[in-house]
Amino acid sequence: MLTRATLTNDGRTIELGWEDGTRCRFHAIWLRDNALDDKTRSAGNGQRLITILDIPAETHIGATSMKGDALEVTFVPEGKTVSFPVQWLRANAYDRDEPRQPGWTGDVIQRWTKATMQNSVPRASYAAAFHGRGILREWLSAVRTYGFAVMDGLPAESGALCKVADLFGYIRETNYGRWFEVRAEVNPNNLAYTNLGLQAHTDNPYRDPVPTLQILACIENTVEGGESSVVDGFAVAAALQGENPDGFRLLSSNPARFEYAGSSGVRLQSKRPMIELGPDGELICIRFNNRSLAPTVDVPFAEMDGYYAAYRRFAELIEDPAFEVTFKLEAGQSFIVDNTRVMHARKAFSGIGKRWLQGCYADKDGLLSTLAAIEHDFREAAE
Template sequence: MLTRVTLGDGGRTIELGWQDGASSRFHAMWLRDNALDDKTRSAGNGQRLITILDIPSETRIGAAAIKGEVLEVTFVPEGKTVGFPAGWLCSHVYDCQEARQPGWTGGDIRRWTKAMMQNSVPRAAYTEASRDGNVLRQWLAAVRSYGFAVMDGLPAESGALCKVADLFGYIRETNYGRWFEVRAEVNPNNLAYTNLGLQAHTDNPYRDPVPTLQILACIENTVEGGESSVVDGFAVAAALQAENPEGFRLLCSYPARFEYAGSSGVRLQSKRPMIELGPDGELICIRFNNRSLAPVVDVPFAEMDTYYAAYRRFAELIEDPAFEVTFKLEAGQSFIVDNTRVMHARKAFSGSGKRWLQGCYADKDGLLSTLAAIEHGFKEAAE
């Protein structure tokens, strides 16, 4: 609840007092640009109807008053009065003194290790998730929080993995097709199509942008070995940062190069850091794939030794069993990973029996949009 309002700097800023004793400052220009009236934003979709150039550059607040749970503001020189709900203002406060360290993550992200997740892998049954919005909400929220989840009860048939993507979004088709086969082949064009073990990795770092989700579904698995495993790249990055801040800085500061040319007519290349931070230091992406790493040429000579030492240590931590959660997919099971965060791997398996998985890519915008819509619906129902 708002308790006081004070204008500052000739009306160019406003300071609000809250019931808990906190205070928050806002700029007049920011408030005007984010006004909630139907002349500024579409009532139908919430999109802004004006440009920044439609707002007078000399905009300031001529008057402000608290009316119940609403802050009423009059902007000059327009003479326009707009109401801002207190709850909306509280959720959009940007006057923060907290200094965030590089590598921070949002409140929805929970980093994990083997000790935390091996016996509590998030999972749901497909039939229940497709019929019950609460089950789907919990499963999608687990993907948002932990970066992976298992789904049981799919039909053990080709193309069934599409049903998982259909729960929240759309498949992202690539040169590998709408989906791709993961089983032993003769003369494969990708090491994923052998019975060799695969180091924990993120997929397709040579794409820009990378597919942000990967789904792998099991149709048949009667081999010895071949377990799947996942590693939280955000947790590994935090461990590296704690023991070697300089190495962490180097892997964030300089781009690696990735490339793929394994198919006729395809030549994919990208240039991005192995550990990517946003401009405000938020940890937003891990790219790690030994098979696709091209020569690193963007690190200065004076720092290349140290960079490679950090790369090696990052790889050692990724291989540390303390970070690895392992499970074996049975026919009709699938799992999804956030390909910007969670690395997946496969243990080697024997030549006897059959191991047939299918994989496809999707993107987080669809998953997060579906989750937000479901959560909004639950919130409205509760109110």
């Protein structure tokens, strides 16, 4: 319950207090810009109907009153009164005392290692996810929380991986096509198409933006070896930061360069850090792919030794079995990874038998949008 609302700074700010002792302050201009009335926001889609220039620069609060579970605020000089639900104010509070340390992640993200994940890999059957929104919600939520999940029960046929993408969004087509084959080839244009083992990596760091989701589906797998594995890049980055804060700083504040020129008419290049932080220090992306790393030319000479030491240690941690979760895909199984967070790898396999996987890319915003819509519907049904 909201217990008090006190105007400060001549009405340009307001301080709110709750009965549990929590307090937070809001600026009048912020409240006016985020007003929820139908003259400020569209009732249909929630988008703003005004611009910042439509709000008087001298906006302040002239009066407030508490009515039930809402706070009514009158803005001057407009003379406009807007009602703000108390729960909305609490959920959108930005007046925080504690500073966030670089490398933080939101509460919904759970970092993991082999010890915490090997025996609890998130999975669902395709039929159950297709027919049950509750199952689909759990599976999509696992991808959001852990950065990967397995799906069983797909048809063991070419193109079946598209069914996974169709559950939440759309395939992102690239120069590799709508989807691509992952099996041994003669004179391949990518090492993924051989029977060699692959170091844990994120895909396509030479793109800007990178594909944010990758789906790999198994059509046939009768070889010895060839197990898939995943590594939580966020957990590895946290480990590096814990033992070598300066190394973490070097990998997150200096860009690496990536490039690909393996196909005729294709020359892809990007310049982004291996560990990417947002402006507020949030850990938002891992890019790690030794095969695609171009010469690093953006690190100052005085810091290059330290940068390479951090890069080496980051690679050692990624290779540490303590961070690796391993599973073998059988025909009709697939897995999805958040390509901005989770690295995937493959063990070497023999030339006896066949291993045929197909891969494609999709966008995380579609997955998160579908998940948010399902969660919204479930909340409304519960109310």
